[in-house]
Amino acid sequence: MIKTVERILGFFTDRFTVLAIVEDLDEKFRKNRRNNGKVISLLRYYSAIFLILTSFFLENLNWRLVMFRNYLKIAWRDIKTQKAFSAIKIMSLALGLATSLLITIWIHYEMSFDMFHKNYDNIYRLARTYIFNGVVRTSPWFPRAIGPALVENIPEVINFARFDQHKNFDRIQSGDIVDYGSTLFMTDNTFFEVFDFPFISGDPVTALSNLNSVVITEDVAKMFFGNEDPMGKTLLFLDKNIPATVTGVLKNIPENSHIQFDYLVPSEVIRSWWGTSDDLDDWEIGWANCYLLLRNDFEKEDLEKKTENFFKQNNKENGQENTLVWLEPLKDLHLRSDLFWDHSNNAKGNIVYIYIFMFIAISVMGIACANFMNLSTARYMKRSMEVGIRKVSGAQKQDIIKQFLCESLFLSFTSLLIAVILVFLLFPVLKDLSGRNLDLSMIYTGKVALYILFITLAAGLISGSYPAFFLSNFDLVNVLKSKYGNAKNSILSFRKSLVVFQFMCTTVLIIISLVIFFQLDYIKKKDLGFNRMNILSFSFHREFWPHFDTIKEELLKNPDILYVSSGFSPSMDKKGHAFGGIDWEGRSPDNDVPFDLYFAHYDFPEALGIEMAEGRFFSKEHPGDRQHFVVNETAVKEMGMEDPIGKTFTPDPGLEGKIIGVIKDFHTSTLKARIVPTYFICKPNIRIITRIRPVNTAKSIEYIESIWKRFLPDREFDYYFLDDELKAFYNNDRNTAKIIQYFAFLTLFVSCIGLLGLVSHYTEQKVKEIGIRKTLGASIPGIIGMISKEFIILVVLGNMMALPLSYYIGRNWLDTFAYRIDLDWWIFGYSTLIMILITFLTINYQTIKAALLNPADALRYE
Amino acid sequence: MNFLSRIEEILLLSIYKLKDNAFGISIREQVEKDTGIEWLSGAIYAPLSRLKKNGYVNAVEAEGSTGQGGRPRIYYNLSPRGMEKLAAIQQVNISVWDGVPNLKRAVTKSK
Structure with missing residues (x-):
């Protein structure tokens, strides 16, 4: 102290x-x-x-x-005499600050993932790249045995944590309360040594030592036991009918953790649950995500090599020649990891969006600062007299600099005040759009608060510096004689380049949002190969399995339900899973086509409104269809098969069957993936899909619910409309697009404010020139054209300079879609047109006012 | 000539009176004794540091003699400039008070 x-x-x-x-x-x-x-x-x-x-x-x-105090007084008087001008200055800086603050909050959240772990910098996840039947795959799944073995054999590895994730784990019960579809991890005590998930009660050292123990989260404990102490209580895993004792309660998992779970049970349970004998030491089966806690001084490449060799030595089946094993740092998992089989990475983010938003934040700030400089410079030209007087009464150069920096800091901190209010108003919108549980209190934390102050200070200093240094350099005699000398030209060209810069940034944002808009529109209107309207589906729970035929029969009794089928739904995000090693009649030996497998039962094409290209689909009348296959058009093309009906098709040795039909291509998953060769198997699976009449929808849903309740009375009825689900595919893109569009609009607005200020100053300066032109016979449109031309040239120039960058970003973003619009010239044409139009509208009022002015008024003081 | 504030004047006088024994505590005590009121530390040390900054007093770090907590004790003495200033103040004081009787007696008499 x-x-x-x-x-x-x-x-x-x-x-x-x-x-x-x-x-x-x-x-x-x-x-x-x-x-x-x-x-x-x-x-x-x-x-x-x-x-x-x-x-x-x-x-x-x-x-x-x-x-x-004198500086502030002068600043305040200046604001008062130039109300509109100052309001524009302050508002545009406030908008810029608010925007970059909001973006900072979002980026800060995205960057904060997993940071709460004490060993954040030293935790790595094992990952591998391998080739499976000709397809390159990446995966974080390893045999369970690798963790302990690495700790034992490689000195740099201090500890390991492994877990085997079971999403939608069915039915965990205590008393009357049943939990469906939670996430359960099979893991070990070392999990708590590597990660920091704080315990409310229970001992992390022994929590999972006992075979029949379970560790739960606070929320789960509340759901089952209310306010009672959950420790030592029993939970029933109904599926296996196995009791387990609660040995630990964890605080709820923070939302910014890439690992999310509700239950933890010991890895050993796989022996009793699945009856395998020695799964924990087996190198060929039993897969888990494996995290390593490493010593500070490890060499990444060296360690990766050692791990890879170790893996290849022990794993005969998967450790082939072309397998690569590598380490992913924990800090990259949320934003940079891109593994194919990564199902346990919750709420994965995307570093590209972080970059886009950083660009937005920086350019909005840049534009706002440019505005500020531009308008201040315009204004300060008029204050050169004041500077002259100050100098005469003894002010040094540095006093003048100090004064103007003080003024601009005063303005920038006023803007900060308004910006904070704006942030509070706009924050709910951002939270809603981002789909993340953002917390406004973040801006009170030391680091962010410092950052905000820093930005404000920097904005004030940077935007004040040009006018300050510029004005302090004025030659005293010239100033008092009201001569600016050559300064006028240099100041104008500087301001012009600022305008070009502003409109460059704005154009980039406008083009990006146009590209996103057109692509999303394309997705909405794209023919997916099936009719997406009026399709209602629900999960095909195990309770329904034995009763599928009865359920179908019952459903069809309702005249509003047209077709009932079962199988995969096009709303499943399958990322184009593909299997190789498939054989067919007449295959040339080097033609190895990876196929996707699709489950679909009778009436599937009718229910979804897909047509058959050739042959027929599976049907009730042909009981032998269970052994046969249907393929899609792409498959036929890739196999190079002519007249495919009746040909033999062998997806797996011993699974030989005939191709009985070719279904027209449809999109089995998002438009980000290509349509791949697909074969269909006749089997109900995952979903029960119904096509209903567009009328009486509510009644139909009620009817379906009544049938659900008959077979699964204690579970809430839960259904999906295909149309809504397909929209949800692109939710992330759509939300981000919306945010970008809002910000693009804001940027445009701020730029226009700047332009407006500049043009009003410009016309004021040109009053006499316009007056003389008019007396010499210039027409009003001619004068409007003359002024507009100056500014439109600047805007078009900015536009041109924006093209390469926006093309690059647009191209990159579109590349994430397999089906996309072309990046045609007309998109850029649109943006140029929009910009010219907006410029024209912005400067219109001022130019017309200037052109209509009576020349006598302009010239009479001469 | 430049006038000092009253407290500055009193401080200079205290340091003068204390001679070799002028350090923080003793100066404060001297001031309190002479004025008969308790002074806030800030009200003493802020002017003291101003005096030092303007070169009226010197501060010396005493070797060997330490104050509390092992920190060296700081002794103050008048610089030549401070001495001159004090002398000038005295002249002024004498001339402005010249011809004024003991006012306290006059006040008590009139009551």
Whole structure:
């Protein structure tokens, strides 16, 4: 405490005085201590310190404040005399600040993933690249045995954590309460040594030592046991009918964790649950995600090589020649990881969006600062007289600089105040759009608050610096004679380049949002090969399995339900899974086509509205169809098969069958993936799909629910409309697109404000020229054209300069879609047109006003 | 000539009176004794540091003699400039008070 006081005092005064004060205070304290209690003397001690600090602070401030107050007074008077001008300046800076603040909040959240782990920098996930039947795959799945074995054999590996994730784990029960579809991990005690998921109760060292133990989260505990103590209570895993005792309760998993789970059970349970004998030590089967805690001094490449060799030695089947094993740092998992089989990475983000938003934040700030500079410079030209007077009365160059920096800091901090209000107003919108649980309180944390202050300070200094240094350099005599000399030209070209820069940034954002808009529109209108309307589906739970035929029959009794089938749904995100090693009649040996497998039962094409290209689909009348196959058109093309009906098709040795039909191509998953060769198997699976009449929808849903309740009475009815699900595919893109569009609009607005300010200043300067032109016979449209031309050239120039960057970004984004629009010239044409139109509208009022002015008014003072 | 503030004047006088024994605590005590009121530390040390900054007093770190907590004790003495200033103030004081009787007696008499 006293050290800090000493340091603070050190700012105000010399070391000697500090020492004298400290000694005096100690002395006073001791005297006090003799007569009074500890509390009272301490209180007196601290209040004395406080008073000393204040008096020194005031002592110091007083002298500097005198001049400062004068600067502020002048700044305030300037704002008052130029109300509109100042409002524009402050508002555009406030908008810029608010925008970049909001983006900062979002980026900060995205970057904060997994940071709460103490060992954040030293945790790595094992990943491997391998080739499976000719297809390159990446995966974080490893045999369970690898974790302990690596710890034992490689000194750099301190510890491991592995888990085997089971999403939608069916039915966990305690008393009357049943939990469906939660996430369950099979893991070990080391999980808590590597990761920091804090315990509310229970001992992390032994929580999972016992075979029949389970660790749950706070929410799960509340759901099952309310306010009772959950420790030692029993949960039933109904599926296996196995009891487990609660041995630990964790705090709820933070939302910015890439690992999300509800239950943890020991890895050993796989023996009793699945009856395998030695799964934990087996190198060929039993897969888990494996995380390693590494020593600080490890060599990444060396360790990867060692791990790879180790893996290949032990795993005969998967450790082939072309397998690569590598390490992914925990800090990359949320934003940069892109593994194919990565199902346990919750709410995965995308670093590209982070970059786009950083670009937006920086360019909005840049535009706002440019505005500020531009308008200030325009204004300061008029204040050169004031500068001259100040100089005559003895102001040094640095005093002038100080004054203008003070003024611009004053304005920028006023803007900050407005920006904070704007942030509070706009924050709910951002939270809604981003789909993340953002927290506004983030801006109160030290780092962010410092960052905000820094930006404001920087904005004030940067935007004030040009006018400040420029004005302080004015030659005194010229200024007082109202001559700007050559300065005028240089100042104009500087301001022009600022305008070009502003419109370049704006155009990039406009083109990106146009591209996104047209692509999303294309997706909406694209013919997917099936009719997406009026298709209602629900999960094909295991309780329904034995009753599928009855359910179908019952459903069809309702005249509003047209078709019923079962199988995969096109709304499943399958990322184009493909299997190789498929054989067919007449295959040339080098033709290895990877196929996708698709489950579909009778009436599938009718239900979805897909047509057959050739042959027929599976049907009830042909009981032998269970052994046969249907393929899609792409498959026929890739196999190079002519007249495919009746040909033999062998997806797996021993699974030989005939091709009985060719179904027309349809999109089995998102438009981000190509349509791949696909074969269909006649089997109900995953979903029960119904096509209903567009009328009486509510009644139909009620009817379907009644049938659901008959077979699965204790579970909530849960259904999906295909149309909505397909929309959800692109939710992330659509939300991001919306955010980008909002920001593009904001940027455009800020740029236009700047342009408006500039044009009004420009016309004011040109009043006399316009007057002379008019007396010499110039027409009004001619004058409007003359002024507009100047600015439209700048805007078009900015537009041109924006093309390469926006083409690059647009191209990159479109590349994430397999089916996409072309990046045609007309998109760029559109943006140029929009910009010219907006420029014209913005400057219109001012130019017309200038052109209509009576030349006598303009010239009469001469 | 430049006038000093009253407290600055009192401080200079205290340091003068204390001679070799002028350090933080003793100066404060001297000021309190002479004026008869308790002073806030800030009100003493802020002007003291100003005096030092303007070169009226010197501060010396005493060797050997340490104050509390092992920190060196700081002694103050008048610089030649401070001495001159004090002398000038004295002249001014004498001339402005010249011809004024003991006012306290006059006030008590009139009551």
